[in-house]
Amino acid sequence: MRLVSVVNQKGGVGKTTTVANLGHMLAMQGNKVTTIDLDPQGSLTISLGQADPTLPGIGEVLLDDYSIKDVTHEVRKNMQLVSCGPRLAELEQMHQGSSEIANRLKKILRKMKNQDFVLLDCPPSSGFLVVSALYATNEIIIPVAGDYLALHGMSHLIGTLTQFEKSLKLKHKTWIAITRYHPRRKLSKDVLDNLVSHFPGQVLKTSIRETSALAEGPGFGMTVFEYRNGSNGAEDYKKLALDFTKGRTLQ
Numbered sequence: 001m002r003l004v005s006v007v008n009q010k011g012g013v014g015k016t017t018t019v020a021n022l023g024h025m026l027a028m029q030g031n032k033v034t035t036i037d038l039d040p041q042g043s044l045t046i047s048l049g050q051a052d053p054t055l056p057g058i059g060e061v062l063l064d065d066y067s068i069k070d071v072t073h074e075v076r077k078n079m080q081l082v083s084c085g086p087r088l089a090e091l092e093q094m095h096q097g098s099s100e101i102a103n104r105l106k107k108i109l110r111k112m113k114n115q116d117f118v119l120l121d122c123p124p125s126s127g128f129l130v131v132s133a134l135y136a137t138n139e140i141i142i143p144v145a146g147d148y149l150a151l152h153g154m155s156h157l158i159g160t161l162t163q164f165e166k167s168l169k170l171k172h173k174t175w176i177a178i179t180r181y182h183p184r185r186k187l188s189k190d191v192l193d194n195l196v197s198h199f200p201g202q203v204l205k206t207s208i209r210e211t212s213a214l215a216e217g218p219g220f221g222m223t224v225f226e227y228r229n230g231s232n233g234a235e236d237y238k239k240l241a242l243d244f245t246k247g248r249t250l251q
């Protein structure tokens with residue numbers, strides 16, 4: 001079982017889009033996949049279209065007596081969603097006395113049965129929910145949008161991650177996924193080259209191109225494979241899923 005946090009403190013870089021579409025493709029390739037909505041905004045829960053973010057979710061599992069089964073929804077063949085829940089927002093504000101809750105999340109993930117991949121969709125922050133996600137998983141995917149400011153945020157993010165790993169004596173296998181890529185834009189190409197030279201062997205081979213179908217699908221509760229299979233976005237996430245399972249990266 002691969003336990004993966006999808007993180008970036010920057011919003012709008014494609015974390016939720018990646019969890020939904022990479023998750024769905026991995027499931028279509030025959031893997032058992034659980035996705036977890038750890039963002040109090042509930043974008044993943046809404047994107048997948050089969051669950052209600054205002055009903056109890058992972059927030060209520062961590063703070064109340066709900067069991068994980070109560071908040072797990074079968075959203076596609078081979079694919080489950082653990083929805084967010086209204087109390088998740090309280091957790092984002094937590095600091096002290098919260099290690100028990102972080103431990104609870106870790107235990108829940110370890111106990112998941114017959115799953116090949118567990119993907120955690122993190123909020124755009126470096127608060128308690130992200131720290132708990134990192135604590136509970138051993139791999140990270142960092143989606144990076146192909147623009148200069150995204151690149152700038154990376155050094156901050158890597159600094160935070162390194163500090164965190166040091167203090168908890170953890171080491172994550174870290175992957176970078178380039179998202180919202182414009183193949184004809186020089187800036188996008190420069191950002192890609194820059195990432196590969198700083199993080200050789202960590203940038204997943206396929207960049208996800210900016211594709212309108214990827215932006216439109218969530219409004220209909222559909223992944224790109226349902227909304228517009230054959231679009232650039234569908235092709236790219238299909239390839240990304242193979243990169244991720246086979247460990248194909250750019251050197």
Ligand SMILES: Nc1ncnc2c1ncn2[C@@H]1O[C@H](COP(=O)(O)OP(=O)(O)O)[C@@H](O)[C@H]1O
Nearest residue numbers: 011012013014015016017180209210211214215
């Ligand atoms: N490759 C892409 N092409 C077009 N739109 C995208 C792409 N990736 C993400 N988006 C859109 O950009 C917005 C932000 O993406 P999202 O996955 O929600 O980012 P995050 O979870 O990092 O905040 C959403 O409206 C989403 O549909």
Ligand SMILES: [Mg+2]
Nearest residue numbers: 015016039043
């Ligand atoms: Mg998101």
